[in-house]
Amino acid sequence: MKCIVAEERIDYDGSQIGSLWAYTKFGVQDDSIVCFRGRCNIPISHMIDLEDRIHGERIESPDMIHFIVEHFDMPSLRLAYTRQRLLACIAGEALKDMGFIVSRSGDDLFFKGQKLSISIASTGAASSKIHFGINVECEDYMSLNKMGLKDPDGLMRQIGERYAAEVEDIEEDMRKSRPLEVFR
Amino acid sequence: MKCIVAEERIDYDGSQIGSLWAYTKFGVQDDSIVCFRGRCNIPISHMIDLEDRIHGERIESPDMIHFIVEHFDMPSLRLAYTRQRLLACIAGEALKDMGFIVSRSGDDLFFKGQKLSISIASTGAASSKIHFGINVECEDYMSLNKMGLKDPDGLMRQIGERYAAEVEDIEEDMRKSRPLEVFR
Amino acid sequence: MKCIVAEERIDYDGSQIGSLWAYTKFGVQDDSIVCFRGRCNIPISHMIDLEDRIHGERIESPDMIHFIVEHFDMPSLRLAYTRQRLLACIAGEALKDMGFIVSRSGDDLFFKGQKLSISIASTGAASSKIHFGINVECEDYMSLNKMGLKDPDGLMRQIGERYAAEVEDIEEDMRKSRPLEVFR
Amino acid sequence: MKCIVAEERIDYDGSQIGSLWAYTKFGVQDDSIVCFRGRCNIPISHMIDLEDRIHGERIESPDMIHFIVEHFDMPSLRLAYTRQRLLACIAGEALKDMGFIVSRSGDDLFFKGQKLSISIASTGAASSKIHFGINVECEDYMSLNKMGLKDPDGLMRQIGERYAAEVEDIEEDMRKSRPLEVFR
């Protein structure tokens, strides 16, 4: 699992959720979490979440920190969404360690009752992906700026590195447990 | 996903990690999280974690809150351990909402740098399981008593219900996302 | 597993076999069988069955009862087709209980040697689907009208409810069986 | 998929549900349905169905026709039970074609409201298996003798051959269907 922190700004327009984006952009041939900062503006045609498409919801922010996760190990939608929840928890823990206690509901983070993040997960035949974004600036919702967090880039790096470490740690734990028996 | 809160004390001796324990004990024919309170004392022969077996580690407590999770949807060790991490996060969030800020490292919770919990996950051909336990009393490690938490049964119920709700929520999210495309 | 009986007529044109149709049409976020009545007219471009596409077969009826099944649990083509056969059997059983003895060959039902139904199954990365349709009226093939069955809507509801109950029942049976041993 | 009709009587004692029984007994290295006739007497220790074990149910008959199915393609409990239901349907269809209209509920066949059959399915790491048995003689339950069916061996062969043909047919249908699209 590679954690890549992009050096340049990348505006998120939904195309980054496509399979193999990390390979075509960074040449990475490993499971990866790519962290970058940029605008968020997703045209309807790129929306993965049909709920948003149906309601014509605008997802917009002039500045967010973004995470694009891609796993090739098992193209399972169930595992993809379980990992998405874990990523949301990890983001909450990183914020807590910087002094900001947020709450989580499903894949959303909230601060003082206001929504701070957006997320989606999906799978294709070859890989599964997660997008998770946290507002740095945002007029209508909560943002890191409103919270008074000074170092969004530091937070971004923390979250990316912790998620990659967590996945590695899980892979190690898988390799020391006996299969189950039935006691009866 | 059923959340079952046992009415009686149950001492955890490692047999509860076996496949189908919830069925033989409670007759439940659903994925489940069973919550109970009792002693913890695991004989070597029941240890799933080979690391503990090799090091002959004693896992003991006179009083813990226990969670036994069983999923039949996919017997994947990778998903089992990802769910275990999510359960540890949920436990941390429930503690936070009761006013106790703990930290998490992998499947362990810590308070003031001292370990508060134990956990293991595994899989068989038919189902996968997680055991997660939090010390209510413990001489050598951190415990809810030492932290001053007055209502371990309330915490136990919170964690069980939140995990079950989280799994249901994931199942719903899986059913509204388009499969991935490749943009290129 | 939800059984949804549509209140309005829906003409089947092959688009209903697409992933997530039940979600976009009915907002359902569960595995589902949707039952509806309407015309059947599938343009070549929507045909899933390549045999039909190659032979340019017209699939047409002015009035059918239709079933659209979607499962998100395992995107397996093998399971999808096994479930399709089971659905065909269940349709035959429901007809038998209304006094009509039909015969089944693969995914087709026959009455007095004439074909009464059409069906297809397929899978995508996120879900698998089945379409099963029974002629209410049909010039060239057998139909419920020709058979003298008076209540196609009642039959439709029977089949949908029985399939949903069967799937629930299977899920329960999965949760009471010990894994296999090797006796030798 | 091989259909094997045993030439000798074999008494079913539950050991035949073990993985690889068909290989050790008949040398078959294919998915298989083995059909045989014999007594049924299952000691508690061989019971796969925990419901029966818990209730100490005796499963006994002096003469049954038995089917042992083993599939190596996918060790999925969900597929195993779906196939079990299909086998029960096929048994019902074969009886119908010999003039006996039975009803089915889950994995059980009934004639005049009395239970005629027993069944179990399970999976191991390498293969999944089904046992299905129909009483030829039985004091307490329905039997083919009581129904007046004269040729249990002919029925046995019919069911075995039809199941094997059905599985082959499913495998062929899997190889002519386009994957799903999302129309929206």
Add this chain to the structure above:
Amino acid sequence: MKCIVAEERIDYDGSQIGSLWAYTKFGVQDDSIVCFRGRCNIPISHMIDLEDRIHGERIESPDMIHFIVEHFDMPSLRLAYTRQRLLACIAGEALKDMGFIVSRSGDDLFFKGQKLSISIASTGAASSKIHFGINVECEDYMSLNKMGLKDPDGLMRQIGERYAAEVEDIEEDMRKSRPLEVFR
């Protein structure tokens, strides 16, 4: 597993890697390896290998022997690529038996240090596929003509038949091995 040796020349343009090509071209409803001879010229839009697309690599030859493998048993990219390596090994063994010692690196064959072959594997929701091609004539790379091999059609048939036999042999071996135990 069917081995089909095409009687006519077929020019490879990348469309043959699409799912179900063997069915639409030859009507085969089994896992298959199709062997044919013809030109190789793949437009960018048909390229599966993103590395080639990114580098705009031209893959061209006026005459190759081609193999198109399609498996429907498990849509796993990992298994597809493992099978691709095995096919490359088998091609090397067939060449060795005709007196030509080649070396293999990943999915490529080399003779006297020059590349002799091209290959790609991929998976969709319903099946996984491999293309493997060996130059009969080629200006820029090694070819069977340059090596002095007189009978490319014989080699083609050998490789196709050996691959199909190998897969059958693997399926048989799968059906005689006990599942693993844990000795400790």
Add this chain to the structure above:
Amino acid sequence: MKCIVAEERIDYDGSQIGSLWAYTKFGVQDDSIVCFRGRCNIPISHMIDLEDRIHGERIESPDMIHFIVEHFDMPSLRLAYTRQRLLACIAGEALKDMGFIVSRSGDDLFFKGQKLSISIASTGAASSKIHFGINVECEDYMSLNKMGLKDPDGLMRQIGERYAAEVEDIEEDMRKSRPLEVFR
């Protein structure tokens, strides 16, 4: 994927094929190939291959090079046996590069028509494993000594390192291929 070359002699008695042997012996928490040299003597009770058990075949050699492969990524018997074949090919290629042309049939290597190796693969709920052994000395069968190969330890290391590199290479190739389309 770790390649571990044991420093001490290890006699193979079949217990090494058990799940998690590499972890309990070497503490490795990764997929691994462990290479070691030692006697081979497998008691009937440890035999995985039922063919050998049935025929009571003695598998014995005073000196072999052994390979124990364990993968945790997918507990699939099909993938395990495909990897076993690939390992046999790699062993043949390493021998060829040391000047010895062997032939392969399934999982067996032959030199001058005499069998040189033994192998088995299997899977459990948590991992799949391969044992592959090549005779260094052997009275009844071919051996590296009889062939005149001077450096069995060098060969052993070559095979182990090549297998590990091959698996890594496959993992990388999986991460640059577009999923399949259907062209029609």
